[in-house]
Each structure stands twice: as structure tokens, then as C-alpha cells.
Amino acid sequence: MSLTKSQFKQNFKRRLKDDLALDIDEASYFDMYKVLAGMVKSAYNQNWHHTWRSYDQQHKKQLYYFSIEFLPGRMLQSNLFNMGWLEIVKDGMKELGVDFEKVVEQENDMALGNGGLGRLASSFMDALASDGYAGNGNGIRYKYGLFKQKFIDGYQVELPNNWLNEGNVWEERRETHSVLVRFGGQVYLQPKNGQLKPVYEGSQLVKAVPYDTGMVGYENGVVNTLRLWDAEIPEDEESKYRTIDDLRRVEDLTSVLYPDDSTEDGRRMRIRQEYFFVSAGLQSILNHYLEKYDQPLTKLDQYVAVHINDTHPSMAIAELMRLLMDEHGLGWEDAWQVTVNVMSYTNHTIMAEAMERWDINMMQQEVPRILQIIQEIDRRFVLSLEGKYDQNFINRTRIIANNQVHMAHLAIIGSHSINGVAKLHTELLKKEVLHDFYRLYPERFNNKTNGVTLRRWMAIDNPRLAAILDQEIGSDWRKNPLELEKLLKYRSNNKVLDQLIAAKQANKRDLAKFIKQQTGIEVSSKAIFDVQIKRLHAYKRQLLNLLRIVKLYQDLKANPNADIYPRVFIFGAKAAPSYQYAKAVIKCINEVANLVNNDPDIHDKLKVVFLENYNVSLADRIIPAADVSEQISLASKEASGTSNMKLMANGALTVATMDGANIEIHDYVGDDNIFTFGLSSQEVYRYYADNSYHASEYYENDPVIHRVVDAFVDGTIPNISMEGREIFESLVQYNGDQFFVLRDFESYLKAQDKVDQAYRNPKHWAQMSLINTANAGHFSSDLTIDRYVDDVWKLTPNK
Numbered sequence: 198m199s200l201t202k203s204q205f206k207q208n209f210k211r212r213l214k215d216d217l218a219l220d221i222d223e224a225s226y227f228d229m230y231k232v233l234a235g236m237v238k239s240a241y242n243q244n245w246h247h248t249w250r251s252y253d254q255q256h257k258k259q260l261y262y263f264s265i266e267f268l269p270g271r272m273l274q275s276n277l278f279n280m281g282w283l284e285i286v287k288d289g290m291k292e293l294g295v296d297f298e299k300v301v302e303q304e305n306d307m308a309l310g311n312g313g314l315g316r317l318a319s320s321f322m323d324a325l326a327s328d329g330y331a332g333n334g335n336g337i338r339y340k341y342g343l344f345k346q347k348f349i350d351g352y353q354v355e356l357p358n359n360w361l362n363e364g365n366v367w368e369e370r371r372e373t374h375s376v377l378v379r380f381g382g383q384v385y386l387q388p389k390n391g392q393l394k395p396v397y398e399g400s401q402l403v404k405a406v407p408y409d410t411g412m413v414g415y416e417n418g419v420v421n422t423l424r425l426w427d428a429e430i431p432e433d434e435e436s437k438y439r440t441i442d443d444l445r446r447v448e449d450l451t452s453v454l455y456p457d458d459s460t461e462d463g464r465r466m467r468i469r470q471e472y473f474f475v476s477a478g479l480q481s482i483l484n485h486y487l488e489k490y491d492q493p494l495t496k497l498d499q500y501v502a503v504h505i506n507d508t509h510p511s512m513a514i515a516e517l518m519r520l521l522m523d524e525h526g527l528g529w530e531d532a533w534q535v536t537v538n539v540m541s542y543t544n545h546t547i548m549a550e551a552m553e554r555w556d557i558n559m560m561q562q563e564v565p566r567i568l569q570i571i572q573e574i575d576r577r578f579v580l581s582l583e584g585k586y587d588q589n590f591i592n593r594t595r596i597i598a599n600n601q602v603h604m605a606h607l608a609i610i611g612s613h614s615i616n617g618v619a620k621l622h623t624e625l626l627k628k629e630v631l632h633d634f635y636r637l638y639p640e641r642f643n644n645k646t647n648g649v650t651l652r653r654w655m656a657i658d659n660p661r662l663a664a665i666l667d668q669e670i671g672s673d674w675r676k677n678p679l680e681l682e683k684l685l686k687y688r689s690n691n692k693v694l695d696q697l698i699a700a701k702q703a704n705k706r707d708l709a710k711f712i713k714q715q716t717g718i719e720v721s722s723k724a725i726f727d728v729q730i731k732r733l734h735a736y737k738r739q740l741l742n743l744l745r746i747v748k749l750y751q752d753l754k755a756n757p758n759a760d761i762y763p764r765v766f767i768f769g770a771k772a773a774p775s776y777q778y779a780k781a782v783i784k785c786i787n788e789v790a791n792l793v794n795n796d797p798d799i800h801d802k803l804k805v806v807f808l809e810n811y812n813v814s815l816a817d818r819i820i821p822a823a824d825v826s827e828q829i830s831l832a833s834k835e836a837s838g839t840s841n842m843k844l845m846a847n848g849a850l851t852v853a854t855m856d857g858a859n860i861e862i863h864d865y866v867g868d869d870n871i872f873t874f875g876l877s878s879q880e881v882y883r884y885y886a887d888n889s890y891h892a893s894e895y896y897e898n899d900p901v902i903h904r905v906v907d908a909f910v911d912g913t914i915p916n917i918s919m920e921g922r923e924i925f926e927s928l929v930q931y932n933g934d935q936f937f938v939l940r941d942f943e944s945y946l947k948a949q950d951k952v953d954q955a956y957r958n959p960k961h962w963a964q965m966s967l968i969n970t971a972n973a974g975h976f977s978s979d980l981t982i983d984r985y986v987d988d989v990w991k992l993t994p995n996k
């Protein structure tokens with residue numbers, strides 16, 4: 198895919214003419230975006246074709262990553278980068294007098310996800326292609342991505358994110374690969390040719406149409422496939438769709454991500470969505486296998502791996518059983534063996550409320566045959582334990598209990614591999630959350646610490662840092678992330694440290710400009726840029742950060758000359774639409790921001806900036822400019838975290854509890870290059886065991902905490918009478934403060950005081966920052982993928 202600058206300029210001008218009948222000076226930025234993206238796509242299409250042909254010809258084992266979320270963000274720059282075109286195009290555009298950045302900004306974020314889970318899926322797509330493995334994605338083509346967040350009077354308001362409005366240049370509709378997915382009705386079994394076969398009555402078929410997007414590997418010619426499914430009414434079934442409700446239920450299948458699960462309708466829709474993409478994906482995998490690989494289905498596990506990304510796709514286990522038995526005639530034992538060998542499962546959270554359980558009646562109504570098969574899996578599972586384990590153990594581990602289907606149990610029983618996403622998380626799964634299953638299947642459990650796409654977060658998003666790295670240690674780190682360790686040699690090199698300081702300053706100036714544009718708030722790039730970007734959730738403790746801001750505000754009001762190093766607190770976070778508490782926290786942060794930013798006593802010592810609509814492209818802007826990374830979840834609650842990795846790679850220093858992957862970051866950078874604080878996970882579990890944490894005691898006995906928490910109800914912070922009260926109440930009750938915010942407050946303040954002091958020595962700060970960047974290679978998703986490939990999926994690289 199080689200291209201010279203003059204070729205690029207010529208082609209670009211020609212395509213503007215050929216496609217749109219425009220000269221450059223007549224084209225809008227959006228026109229130019231479309232034309233450039235079209236050029237990129239036609240250039241990689243050859244390789245795309247070649248890639249899948251070569252997999253088929255070699256009968257390569259292929260992985261299919263099933264995920265309810267994918268978060269690739271904008272793809273123009275990353276595709277250009279992976280094809281080796283980015284610099285040429287940037288220069289060429291400059292010579293053509295086009296502002297390349299404006300062209301890039303035309304692309305709507307492909308925001309088919311919520312947070313870490315979806316972004317991880319996309320970084321794995323990039324790593325699989327870049328490492329040359331046959332790995333594909335399977336998910337849903339939502340018409341509306343995750344909602345667009347607006348703040349109105351400080352409140353989060355959710356607007357539809359109509360990302361497909363202007364079309365999506367990257368996708369290809371593959372009509373001929375459509376399949377039918379069956380919902381509802383009655384099913385009973387009837388003997389046929391010596392086997393029991395299902396007979397359906399009154400069910401409805403939905404047509405699943407795939408839209409494929411090329412996943413371009415980094416400078417290796419590999420292009421894998423992300424297949425997203427859309428739902429339509431099949432032509433010859435139209436007569437069965439009589440009511441508006443019938444129609445709407447098909448439309449809704451691919452309308453929004455995570456329908457509100459606080460209502461019955463929402464839960465029903467989630468079951469339908471999950472079954473929809475799982476069934477469509479598996480059918481298309483089997484069709485392809487039988488046609489191109491032409492091997493018996495009993496050998497499927499030698500050629501196909503299916504990964505279940507969290508529990509949402511776990512019906513894949515029952516659906517593969519169904520396809521193998523009902524459609525292809527395998528017996529239960531053969532089908533089960535193949536299924537377990539094909540399937541593997543990642544758990545992404547220990548939060549109990551995120552562990553899906555579906556009402557058995559609802560599954561009966563929506564996916565009756567799948568429920569039958571799950572019941573049989575459950576029956577056989579129970580049978581296999583009887584006599585060996587006591588009844589309590591069996592009740593705790595079986596799939597169906599109390600009229601609910603426990604999806605994690607299905608995923609575990611039906612997979613040969615179960616992994617957590619950071620060392621501590623996997624240990625907690627084994628010891629606590631999934632301990633019973635660990636006793637049953639110790640060999641299935643393994644850890645795969647998450648990773649991030651360093652090429653995106655460093656090379657593309659932070660060209661100033663990348664230039665320093667290239668000059669000092671060469672550019673190999675893009676392919677071999679551990680090369681970053683070579684940077685350690687320069688830890689005392691003043692020239693390099695000065696360059697790092699200058700690069701960070703320039704990045705901060707860029708972000709300050711953006712903040713001004715977006716919010717009108719003036720921030721100084723000389724201040725500490727203190728960043729907390731992640732979903733809004735009580736366990737992630739944005740509130741802990743906020744309490745400290747309130748304390749600093751009070752300190753400065755009492756003593757305007759207090760020696761506080763100027764800081765800009767930057768937040769980015771969406772709250773789930775039905776999560777009231779999280780929304781209350783957003784409102785309070787916004788009101789504290791108003792208060793602090795407009796109080797003349799505070800001068801420039803504190804600024805609070807909550808950027809709207811946090812998403813991948815906002816992260817692209819914020820991360821290179823961060824000095825401090827807030828990773829302050831209650832220990833044991835954050836499975837891994839991935840913003841911690843992106844931020845450290847860009848030289849931010851982490852303020853961290855010993856939670857998730859923070860522990861591994863700490864192990865690599867050492868005590869001196871991270872600011873740790875707070876309870877350990879053991880201490881948290883000890884509190885749970887003896888029920889000895891009493892928030893009210895902290896409120897009553899600690900005058901600082903008392904004063905800070907009172908600010909939420911005594912009028913100090915205006916306009917939060919309801920939300921402030923809600924937060925106040927949650928903190929001060931005897932058994933309140935579920936996530937031990939008050940317990941960790943003092944220790945958090947101390948850690949932050951150290952940050953404040955350390956930042957005053959720029960050279961030393963730069964040195965710590967360099968040590969973080971140098972160790973970030975360990976958190977590259979390229980390496981994470983290598984470990985999945987070797988231990989779980991058993992793929993071989995493409996030659």
C-alpha cells in the first residue's frame with residue numbers, strides 16, 4: 198500500500214472530481230473526509246480480500262470475538278496510520294492548503310459501547326490484525342450509539358447519537374450472508390430419524406444482515422473483519438408482522454445499546470439483542486466453516502474459537518449446541534465436547550449487579566428452544582455433582598435457580614477457559630466471587646491483564662512524545678512495545694527531560710485551547726492537569742475526588758494565600774441513564790465547578806472542568822495533556838481499568854488505590870513513581886467480614902470530613918438541594934458509604950499533598966513521568982493478545 202505524497206495529492210484531487218464533481222476550494226471538510234476515507238478503503242480492500250482468502254486456503258484457525266460493545270472511535274487516522282500513510286497525507290493536505298484536523302473531525306465516533314469493555318474489544322481487534330492473527334469481531338450495528346451527553350443547568354441530559362445519519366464509509370453490507378434468527382412461539386420435540394427434533398409453532402423469524410468493517414493491521418497487509426448485525430423483517434415473512442408492536446420489536450433489536458434494564462420491556466429487549474447477534478454470528482461461522490473448510494463439525498474446535506466477552510454473549514453456548522444438534526444432527530455428547538472446546542469467557546467485573554440473571558419465564562417466551570437446552574445443560578451439571586458436593590454447593594453453582602437463569606454460570610460451565618482482566622481481579626474471582634467454580638474447574642481459570650493500543654494513544658494522539666521517542670530509542674516500539682524500556686537510559690539526561698517537559702506543556706496548551714472553546718473556562722497550562730476519565734460509577738469514586746476539591750476550596754476561602762499548587766481538575770464521564778446516584782454526582786461536580794471557577798478568592802489556584810460527552814475522540818485529546826491520572830476506585834472493585842494504562846503511557850503519574858491493574862503498574866514503575874493510598878483489598882474484605890465499617894463515625898469524629906460533607910447540604914455549594922442531600926445521606930449513615938469514601942479520604946489527601954510537592958520539582962517530575970512511559974510497553978494490547986492466542990485460542994500467526 199505504498200503511496201508518495203505527489204501521488205496522494207493527485208489521487209485526492211482526482212477523486213474529489215470523479216466522485217463529487219468538486220475542486221478542492223469548492224469541497225466542504227465533510228466532502229474531503231468522505232473522499233479520503235474512500236481512498237483509504239479502496240486501498241485496503243485488496244488486502245482485505247487477500248486476508249480472508251488466505252485464511253480459507255490455509256484452513257487457518259479463526260477466532261470470533263463476541264461482544265455486545267465495540268468502541269473503535271474515529272477510524273480515519275488509525276487506518277491511515279496502520280497503512281503507513283498518515284504522515285504522507287498530513288503533509289500532502291498541508292501542501293493542498295487543507296486543515297487535516299478539520300477533515301478528521303468530520304467523522305462521527307463509532308460509539309457502540311459504554312466504556313472499558315467495548316474499548317478493550319476494539320483494541321483487541323487492532324492487536325489481532327497487527328500481530329497477524331485471524332481474529333474477527335461479532336456484534337450489533339446499533340442505529341444509535343451510546344447517547345450523546347449534554348449538560349443543562351449542570352444536569353446530564355441524554356440525546357440520541359444518530360451516528361449513521363450521514364452514512365458510514367467504512368462498512369460493507371453483505372446481503373448474501375444474511376441469516377434468519379428465530380424468536381418466541383412454542384417449541385416441542387418430536388422423534389425424527391432416531392433423534393428428537395424441535396417443532397416450532399407461532400415463532401417469528403428475523404433477518405440478520407451483516408455489515409462488515411475492515412480491521413487494518415499495522416503495516417503488515419492484514420485486514421480482519423468486524424461483523425455487525427442489523428435486523429430486518431424477512432421478505433417472505435412480512436405477513437406474520439401484523440402490528441406496529443411487531444415491527445417495533447424488530448427495529449428495537451438494533452436500535453440502542455443497553456436498553457434500560459430497570460423495566461421489564463428493557464430486560465426483554467436485552468435478551469432478544471443478545472440472542473440475535475449470538476445466533477447470527479454462530480450461524481454465519483458454521484456456514485463459512487462447512488463451505489470453505491469442508492471439515493466435519495466434530496473438528497470445529499480445531500478451526501474455530503469463539504470468545505464470550507463478559508456474559509452478554511453467553512447464550513452462544515446453548516445456541517452452538519442447538520445448531521450442532523438440531524440443524525446438523527450431532528448427538529448431545531459430541532456437541533457438548535465441541536462447544537466447550539470452542540468457547541472461552543472473560544469476566545470483567547466483580548460487581549454483583551452486573552452479573553446478568555434472566556427471568557426464566559421471559560426466556561421461555563423469547564427464546565424457548567435455548568431455554569430448553571440451558572435446562573438440559575443445568576440438569577446434566579447437577580447430575581454430575583450429586584453425591585460429590587452438598588446440596589448448598591449445587592444450588593450455588595447451578596445455572597437455573599429461583600426461576601432465574603444465571604448467565605455467568607452458563608458461561609463458566611460451557612467454556613474451557615475463564616479469565617479475569619488483572620492479577621488481583623483473577624485472584625478475587627478464584628478466592629471469592631467464583632470460588633465454587635474454581636474448586637470445580639481449577640484448570641480453566643487464568644489471568645489476562647488488559648492492554649491498550651499504544652499506537653493509537655501514543656503514536657497518533659501524542660506526536661510530540663512519539664517524536665522524542667523515535668529520536669532517542671528508534672521507532673521500533675510501535676511494533677515491539679517493550680522497546681520503550683530503552684527510554685530508561687535517559688532518566689537522568691537533561692536534554693531528554695527538557696524535551697519531555699516541553700512536549701507536555703505544548704499538549705497542555707492545546708487542551709487548554711480546546712477547553713476554552715468548549716466551555717469558555719480559561720485554564721493555565723502551568724497548572725497541574727489532574728484527570729479522571731471513566732464511566733461515572735460510585736465504586737470508581739469520582740466523589741472522593743470531588744470531596745477533596747471541596748476541601749481545597751474551603752481551605753482557600755479560609756486562607757486565600759494557602760500554599761496550594763494551581764490545579765485544573767478535568768472530568769469526563771457518562772452516567773447510565775437510569776443511575777440516579779451517578780447523575781447526582783455529575784450535578785454536584787458541575788455546581789462545584791461553577792462555584793470554584795467563578796470565585797475571585799480562588800484566583801487560578803483551582804479550576805474544575807467537566808467536559809461533556811466523554812468518548813474515544815475526547816480521550817484522544819485529553820490523555821496526552823494529563824499530568825495526574827486518578828485511579829481511585831475502592832480496592833477490589835475495579836477489575837482492571839485501562840485509562841490507567843493509557844495515561845501512564847503518556848507520562849501522567851498515577852494517584853492509585855491498590856486495585857485492578859494499578860497494582861501491576863505499581864510493580865513495574867516502583868513505589869517512587871506512583872502515588873498509592875487507601876485500603877488494600879484484604880482490608881476491604883476484612884471490613885465486610887466483621888461488618889465494622891461505620892461511615893457515621895468518620896463524619897462525627899473527623900472535623901475536616903464533617904465540614905466537607907456538610908458543604909453538600911449547608912448551602913456552600915448552591916443549586917444542589919436534592920442531589921447534595923442524596924449524597925450527604927449516602928455518606929453519613931451508620932452503615933452508609935458503600936464504597937468507603939470517607940475511610941480513604943485522609944490517606945487520599947496525603948497522597949495528593951505528595952503530588953503537590955513533587956510537581957514543584959519539574960526535572961524530578963519529568964523523570965518519574967519518563968519511567969512511567971518506559972514501562973508502558975507491558976500494557977500493550979499486542980502483548981495481551983499474544984497471551985490469549987497462546988493460552989486460550991491457540992491461533993498461529995499469518996505468514
Ligand code: 6GP
Pocket residue numbers: 312313314315317507545546551618647835836837838839857
Ligand atoms: C470494565 C471494568 O470495569 C474495567 O475495570 C475493565 O478495565 C474493563 O471492563 C475491561 O476489562 N467492565 C465493564 O465495562 C463492564 O461492563 C460488565 O463489565
